[in-house]
Amino acid sequence: MSSARVGATRPKSQIKVSRTGMSNFGSPRAPKRAMSRNEVVVGDSVEAMLGLPEASVDLVFADPPYNLQLASRLTRPDQSVVDAVDDDWDKFADFAAYDAFTRDWLAAARRAMKPSATIFVIGSYHNIFRVGAIMQDLGFWILNDIVWRKNNPMPNFRGRRFTNAHETLIWAARDASARNYTFHYEALKAGNEDCQMRSDWLLPICSGGERLKDSAGRKTHPTQKPEALLARIILAASNPGDLVLDPFFGSGTTGAVARLLGRDYLGIEREQTYAEAARARIAAITPLPAVAVAPAPSKRNEPRIAFASVVEAGLVAPGVTLTDAKGHHKAVVRADGALAIGPIVGSIHKTGALVQGLPACNGWTFWHFESGAGLAPIDELRAVARARLRDAAE
Amino acid sequence: MSSARVGATRPKSQIKVSRTGMSNFGSPRAPKRAMSRNEVVVGDSVEAMLGLPEASVDLVFADPPYNLQLASRLTRPDQSVVDAVDDDWDKFADFAAYDAFTRDWLAAARRAMKPSATIFVIGSYHNIFRVGAIMQDLGFWILNDIVWRKNNPMPNFRGRRFTNAHETLIWAARDASARNYTFHYEALKAGNEDCQMRSDWLLPICSGGERLKDSAGRKTHPTQKPEALLARIILAASNPGDLVLDPFFGSGTTGAVARLLGRDYLGIEREQTYAEAARARIAAITPLPAVAVAPAPSKRNEPRIAFASVVEAGLVAPGVTLTDAKGHHKAVVRADGALAIGPIVGSIHKTGALVQGLPACNGWTFWHFESGAGLAPIDELRAVARARLRDAAE
C-alpha cells in the first residue's frame, strides 16, 4: 500500500536534498537519469522539466509570474508605501513575450505529466486569461476553474475599482480523454459538511508565523502561498507516494505540504536564495503519520462484485423474492445471478430500470431482501461479500 | 440633471420599440443615422454594432455564447435528464472559430464605446480565458475580474469535479489610459455595510417568477441572467440617462434592468423569438422614480474650493492659529489663504505634509480650528462655503 511510504518509514535523515544546483539537468538530448524526488533544483523551469522522464509526474502545481505591469508606486491613505511585487522575474517586454514564456513552460510540464496527471495553475486577472487560453491550445482539458477567495485581501486604496479579493486557479487534465485522474470526491465532501466541495474556496492569505521572514523581518518571498491552499489541492488530486512537481517553487510551500502529507515533491526554482530558504523550510517538516493521510475509502475504488458471486457465496439463495423498498415490485433471484420477473430475465440493474420505466437504475440500492429485521437493500449483502474478499486477501 | 430623464418624465407609451428588425443597420459604409435608444434590434451583433456611431455607448454588458463543447447528455442520479445548453448558437467548429468570432464582436463593441465607457463580459471556464486574452490583445484594460458566486448552483452529478459554483465577469476600460470611467464607489460601499465592494459577488441564479417561461412552462432562454447581477453592474458603472449596449440580448435582462434604473438600452439579438420575449418583458417594467436612482453624492464630485476663498468669505480670520487634531503642530492663517509656520509659507496641504514628514497630506482634514465646541477640521468651513455656493446658484 502506497501510504506505507510516508511517516516513520521515511526518516528525515534519508530525505535527499540536492545542494548541487541543476548539474543533473542538461539539455533535452542529455541521457535520462533516474527520477529524482524530494529535491529543489536551482535552474530554469523549462530546461529542468525537459530533463525529467516523460510521463513521470502525478500532479503539477504552478504559480508562474503574474506579469503585474505596475506603473508607479502606491500609497495607503496614511501615506505609507505598499511593498509591491517589482522583482525582475515578473517583468516581461509585452504580452507576446509572456505568452511565449507561458507556452514553453506549460508544454514542458505537460510532457512530464503522466496521462492520468492533473495540473493546477494559479494567477490573477493580469495573466490567468492568457494562461488558460494557452492551456486549451496545448491540449489541456480544463476540469474546473477555482476561485481562491481571500477573507483578508489588500483593500483598493484609491476607491476606483472593486477590492481585488480573489485569485483564480485552473485545474486541468493532460488530455480531454483523461478519465482516470485522481480526485478524492468523497473525502472532500465528508470534510465539507457532507456537501460537494465547490469551485470557490475561502482561505486567508499567508501571514503571521507561517510567513517566511529573514533575520531583519523582511518577507523572504513576495508571493508566498498559504499552506492551506496547497493542502486542499494535494489532498484532492493526489495519493500518498505520488510525485508533485512545482516548476516555480519560490518559498517551497508545495514541498512543505507535500512532505507533510506523505507525497514526494520536485521543486524547480531559479533564485538560489529562494531555493535555500525552501530547503530549510521543508527539512523542518515532520510528515504526518500514514494513517492520517491514507486516502479515505470511496465507493468508486471498492472492488467490483457481481451479484452472481453474492449468490454463489450463499448470501442470498436462488428462488428468494426481492422487492423494492416499498414492496411494489417483485423479482426472483436466479441461480446465475440474474433476476426473473415472470418470463423476463435480466441483471439487477436492467430489471430495476424496467419496472420503473427508467433508462437506468442502480440495482444494488433498488432491490431489497427480507433481512429478518425488515427490508434491506442487497447492497448490504455486497458489503459482506467485500469484507470476506478483504479477509481472504490478508 | 440627467436623472430627470427617468421615471414619470418618460412614460411607457413613449418608449420606442423597433419592430422592423435590423433594417436601419447596414454595412459600415452606410451613412450614420441618429442614435437609436431603447430598441431591440434583430440581427447580427457585429453588423449592428458597426452601424452605430463611434464612441456613442456608455456601458456594454455582453453574455456571449460560452462554447460549452458538451459531448453527450447528462443525467442526474435519479436518471432525470439535465436540460443543457445545446443550441446552435453555442456551436463552434474549434477554438480558432470561437476566437475569430470573439475578436470580431469585441472589436465592434470597442469601436462603439466612448473613451470613458467600460465593458462587462460574463463567461465560464469554457470561454472566459479566450475572451480575456483577446480583450487584452485588442487594447482593453482590465479593471477587475469578478466572480459571481451562486448560492444555488447545479451540483456535479458524477462526483468527478468540484461543483462549478461560479461564473466569471471581466470588467474592462476601453484603454489603459482611461481614468474617467464611471464607478460609484461610495454608493456601493454604503450599500455593503460600509465596506468596499469586493470582486466576489454572492447572488442566486435566475429562477422562480423572474425566469421567463413559455405557455407550456418551458424556459424561454437557456441562460437567462438574474436581474440582481445586472442591477449591480448598471448601478456601479453607469449614470441615469446613460446608454447601455448588450450585443447578446437574449431574454433582455439588461434592457429590463436598464429601464427600471432609468438608463437607456440598446439590445441586439439574432433570434426573433428571444427578441420578442425581451420586448414584452421590458414593456412591462415601470421605471423607478428618479430620486431612487439618482447617483449618490460623492466627495470627488463636489466643487473645488480654495482655502483662500474660505478666508475671503470671513469663515476664518487671517492671523488665527490652526493645529492638528492633537495640538502638536501649529500654523497661522495668512490673508492670501496660505499657512505660515515661522518663516515657512505654503498651502494647507504642503504645510500639513511638511510638519508630518510625509510626501502628501490632505490639509482640509489635517488642520483644525477652535470652533467654540473644541477642535474641528477646517473641512467644516469648506462645507459652509460650499453650501453658500449652492445657495447662490439657485
Next chain:
DNA sequence: TAGACGCCTGAATCTATAG
C-alpha cells in the same frame, strides 16, 4: 493576565485637474 489600543502589512495593472 486579559483586554484595549495602536502599528504594520498584504501578487495592486489604484486620481483629477490645471496649466
Next chain:
DNA sequence: CCTATAGATTCAGGCGTCT
C-alpha cells in the same frame, strides 16, 4: 504630450505595548 498641485483614499489580522 508634459509637470505640478489639490486632495481623496483601506480591511482584516497579527503582533507588540500598555493598562
